[in-house]
Amino acid sequence: MPRVANKRTYLDPIHQDIVLDRDKPAERLVVDLIDAVEFQRLRRIHQLGVSYFTFQGAEGSRFTHSVGVMHVAHRLCDILVSRQPQAESQRALILASALLHDVGHGPFSHVTEKILGYDHEDWSCKVISGDTQVRAILDNFKEEPGLADKIVKVLKKTYTPHYVSHIVSSQLDCDRFDYLLRDSYMTGTAYGLFALKRILRSMEIDEDEDRLLVVGEKGQIAVEDYLFARYSMYAQVYYHRKNLAARAMLGKLIKRARYVLEDKDTKISFIDEPTRLWLTAEPLTVDDYLSLDDVQFFYHIKRWLKDNDPILADLSYRFLNRQIFKASRIKSTDKAEIDSIEAQARKAVASLGYDPDYYVAVESTGFRPYDYYRPEEEHPQTNIMVRTESGEVKELSQLSLAIEALVKGNYESSWLVYPQEASEKILEIKEPALTHSRV
Numbered sequence: 417m418p419r420v421a422n423k424r425t426y427l428d429p430i431h432q433d434i435v436l437d438r439d440k441p442a443e444r445l446v447v448d449l450i451d452a453v454e455f456q457r458l459r460r461i462h463q464l465g466v467s468y469f470t471f472q473g474a475e476g477s478r479f480t481h482s483v484g485v486m487h488v489a490h491r492l493c494d495i496l497v498s499r500q501p502q503a504e505s506q507r508a509l510i511l512a513s514a515l516l517h518d519v520g521h522g523p524f525s526h527v528t529e530k531i532l533g534y535d536h537e538d539w540s541c542k543v544i545s546g547d548t549q550v551r552a553i554l555d556n557f558k559e560e561p562g563l564a565d566k567i568v569k570v571l572k573k574t575y576t577p578h579y580v581s582h583i584v585s586s587q588l589d590c591d592r593f594d595y596l597l598r599d600s601y602m603t604g605t606a607y608g609l610f611a612l613k614r615i616l617r618s619m620e621i622d623e624d625e626d627r628l629l630v631v632g633e634k635g636q637i638a639v640e641d642y643l644f645a646r647y648s649m650y651a652q653v654y655y656h657r658k659n660l661a662a663r664a665m666l667g668k669l670i671k672r673a674r675y676v677l678e679d680k681d682t683k684i685s686f687i688d689e690p691t692r693l694w695l696t697a698e699p700l701t702v703d704d705y706l707s708l709d710d711v712q713f714f715y716h717i718k719r720w721l722k723d724n725d726p727i728l729a730d731l732s733y734r735f736l737n738r739q740i741f742k743a744s745r746i747k748s749t750d751k752a753e754i755d756s757i758e759a760q761a762r763k764a765v766a767s768l769g770y771d772p773d774y775y776v777a778v779e780s781t782g783f784r785p786y787d788y789y790r791p792e793e794e795h796p797q798t799n800i801m802v803r804t805e806s807g808e809v810k811e812l813s814q815l816s817l818a819i820e821a822l823v824k825g826n827y828e829s830s831w832l833v834y835p836q837e838a839s840e841k842i843l844e845i846k847e848p849a850l851t852h853s854r855v
Contacts, residue, residue, distance in 0.1 A: 442508040454598035460709035465527040484594035489514035607648035686719035745851035764841035
């Protein structure tokens with residue numbers, strides 16, 4: 417990364433030059449945090465989990481995404497301060513919170529989070545609060561005492577003013593702004609494109625209600641495009657059938673590794689202590705957790721290729737060599753019908769000599785690390801609010817028929833996941849019909 421005097425430039429494919437000036441306290445803080453070992457670890461965690469199996473370019477990391485979120489927050493902060501100068505006092509907190517919001521992600525990001533049932537945001541707070549380089553850097557930032565505790569409050573949405581948290585995490589936040597544009601670019605698609613500059617220019621602080629507002633018709637239209645881009649990315653990328661199948665297969669691999677670990681009659685071929693604790697949901701220290709990343713977990717899977725357990729070895733081979741399970745859409749939302757299809761698939765797979773506990777799964781698009789836009793009555797401050805040309809302030813779906821239709825949609829669907837070798841027998845399942853992929 418080029419440096420000129422006291423400036424550092426990160427060359428980014430989405431935002432172009434991200435320039436940080438160490439002569440400015442908030443930016444000096446960000447540079448120091450980026451250099452911390454806990455943040456550098458994010459280079460070794462895929463931003464898009466297992467999506468690189470489907471989209472060959474999806475090799476980006478949580479590191480590049482987090483730097484991008486910070487940059488978008490920086491741009492938004494400049495705009496907010498130009499209109500409401502008092503927001504300048506929150507700049508260091510906003511930038512540091514945006515940068516560190518994902519520092520607690522584990523291997524394969526949201527995929528293992530769902531499989532193992534942990535919360536990356538909790539781990540982000542533990543890293544920020546723990547005996548870490550990140551914490552030391554925050555404590556040494558004399559311009560704002562107690563910054564680490566403030567960031568934890570921002571991430572937990574208990575900090576006041578509340579709009580600071582909304583910049584980092586809400587329905588219209590810098591996290592989503594960056595990941596939609598970045599994930600669209602990295603997957604080679606155009607689904608996530610929207611007019612970021614226009615949205616940022618349309619945003620301001622509603623001091624009376626302590627929230628962010630979108631102002632004017634042009635801003636509203638740009639936000640509508642953003643929400644449709646968000647919908648398209650979920651429908652076409654995040655919930656792509658191959659992504660669901662790869663996620664299911666990794667889940668079965670982890671399930672089998674846990675089974676072998678708990679089997680008193682066998683011994684797994686290789687496992688280090690942090691990975692064992694992580695897989696078995698036992699307490700982890702911050703140091704143990706920070707030793708986990710995609711590289712380290714990949715090494716375990718490579719070692720398991722020669723495990724004495726044939727199922728663990730086979731699933732490891734399939735995962736490493738992209739022999740991904742197939743996925744067929746279940747054309748029903750009735751639980752009894754879905755269960756019936758799964759039961760028939762289990763019999764079909766078992767007849768071929770595969771253990772159905774590890775070679776059949778039903779995946780649902782109900783798994784949402786985030787969600788399509790849905791206004792919340794319980795947390796109205798996080799909704800997208802628009803101030804119209806007449807001065808009226810309303811939630812977006814009350815002003816836009818298109819967004820009203822979008823938020824009322826039910827987009828959950830279920831998929832039957834199974835090995836390629838079982839395709840012919842799965843095709844024999846007729847009621848209700850399955851939609852099969854040609855690839």
